[in-house]
Amino acid sequence: MAAKPFASSADLAQKQQTLEVLDDGVYALTAEGDPNVGAVEGEDFLVCFEALATPTAAREWLAVLREHTDKPIRYLVLSHYHAVRVLGASAFGADVIIAHDKTRELVAERGLQDWESEFARMPRLAKDAGSVPGLTWPTLTFSDSVTIHLGGDRGELVLRHLGRGHTEGDLVAWLPRQRILFAGDLVEAEAALYTGDAFHREWAGPTLDRVAALGAHTLVGGRGAVTRGRDAVASAIGQTRHFLTVMLREVGAVHGRGGTLKEAFEATHAALVDRYGRWPIFEHCLPFDVSRLWDELSGVERPVIWTAERDRAVWAELQG
Numbered sequence: 001m002a003a004k005p006f007a008s009s010a011d012l013a014q015k016q017q018t019l020e021v022l023d024d025g026v027y028a029l030t031a032e033g034d035p036n037v038g039a040v041e042g043e044d045f046l047v048c049f050e051a052l053a054t055p056t057a058a059r060e061w062l063a064v065l066r067e068h069t070d071k072p073i074r075y076l077v078l079s080h081y082h083a084v085r086v087l088g089a090s091a092f093g094a095d096v097i098i099a100h101d102k103t104r105e106l107v108a109e110r111g112l113q114d115w116e117s118e119f120a121r122m123p124r125l126a127k128d129a130g131s132v133p134g135l136t137w138p139t140l141t142f143s144d145s146v147t148i149h150l151g152g153d154r155g156e157l158v159l160r161h162l163g164r165g166h167t168e169g170d171l172v173a174w175l176p177r178q179r180i181l182f183a184g185d186l187v188e189a190e191a192a193l194y195t196g197d198a199f200h201r202e203w204a205g206p207t208l209d210r211v212a213a214l215g216a217h218t219l220v221g222g223r224g225a226v227t228r229g230r231d232a233v234a235s236a237i238g239q240t241r242h243f244l245t246v247m248l249r250e251v252g253a254v255h256g257r258g259g260t261l262k263e264a265f266e267a268t269h270a271a272l273v274d275r276y277g278r279w280p281i282f283e284h285c286l287p288f289d290v291s292r293l294w295d296e297l298s299g300v301e302r303p304v305i306w307t308a309e310r311d312r313a314v315w316a317e318l319q320g
Contacts, residue, residue: 004319006312007121007284014124019064020226023178025154027068028220029061033191033280034125035084038182038220039065040175043151045074049173049182051089051136053118056128058088075148077159078138079184079222080167081106082197083118084125089136098146099138100161102169110305111135117306121284162186162210165203166195166222168302174214181216181233189224189236191280193243196288197303200296204244212237223280246271247293255297265290265318287318 015032022028025041038049046069052058076094078086081103089097112135119126140146148157155177162172166185173182185194186207195203212234219227219236227236250271254264268290276282291314292303304310 004283006315008281009121009123011122011284012124017061017064019068021068022180022218022220022226023175025069026175026178026180027065028182028226029064030220030225033223036220036223037061038173039069040150040157040173041069041071042074042148042154044071045151046071047075047077047148047150047157047173048073048092048094049077050079050184051076051086051092053084053122053125053132054088054127054129055091055131055133056088057125058091060127062091077171077173078103078136079172079182080170081111081114082167082185083111083115084122085184086136087115087132090133096140097136097138098140098142098159100169100171101141101143102167103171104138104141104169106167106169107135107137113305113307116308117311120308121311163202163207164199165207166193167197168199170207172211172214174216179215179217180220181211181214181218182220183211183222185222186211187219187221187236187240189219189221189227189239191221191223192276192282192285193240194281194285194289195244195247196285196292196306198289198292200244200248200293204241204248208237208241243272243276247289251290251293252297255294261291261294262318264294283319287314290318 015034017029017031020028028038030036040047073092073094076089076092076097078099119129144161146159150156158174159171170184170186216233217230219233227233247268250268251264254267269286
């Protein structure tokens with residue numbers, strides 16, 4: 001059997017983007033399993049959520065957004081540090097770039113390695129990679145929550161850290177009046193999870209419990225379609241939790257009996273593929289997911305930094 005192409009290196013087909021107006025002045029752009037982005041209008045300013053992988057990609061999103069509003073961008077909110085979420089930030093010209101305290105620390109600690117790693121894994125997302133001027137540095141960080149008052153009768157946008165999950169520094173953007181949640185990669189809707197920098201047990205337990213407790217009626221996950229209705233939101237959260245729970249069960253069983261990482265990958269793949277295998281980036285993510293969880297179960301508290309070289313070695317071991 002031929003080896004599988006590395007990560008998403010063979011996924012070069014352009015994805016169809018869809019702009020959805022979720023409420024008055026609330027926007028989401030989805031793209032068939034590619035990273036989602038969003039924006040919220042204040043009375044006389046904009047808050048943008050996520051920055052995409054390059055300024056060129058970000059400018060294309062902003063051109064679509066500008067068909068609906070010409071308000072200046074005051075805030076750019078970054079849900080976490082991954083390159084495909086943050087390196088387009090210079091295109092926004094935002095007055096303030098907001099992230100969690102840990103996100104800034106992670107950019108400093110491993111931002112350059114993550115940039116090289118992710119652009120090699122997902123070259124299609126790195127549109128005009130040379131347009132990236134450098135690492136993206138938040139200008140305002142917080143540990144628990146920040147509230148942005150939108151003005152007029154638009155209510156407020158609450159940025160919250162609900163616990164460790166996809167990374168150490170995930171945040172969500174919550175519109176309590178409209179009950180709309182931008183969840184970042186803490187929740188995916190019919191897209192496989194990337195957990196290579198995750199804290200699986202916390203994510204599957206208390207962190208997702210806190211996401212569910214918000215009671216969102218509309219949820220924009222990190223990838224996949226916008227989820228509408230309380231039952232559908234609960235289903236998306238449940239799907240995310242199920243993926244993590246199966247991983248914990250399968251990798252945990254192999255780890256507990258003294259098996260190998262390769263055996264853990266094969267068991268996890270077999271347990272997940274029927275339900276999740278047709279979804280975006282499943283084959284891409286799973287080797288890195290299992291590798292991180294194996295480390296976590298071995299007592300490695302913080303994720304090992306992914307480099308382009310480590311990526312290739314893990315891929316060759318598990319997907320080769």
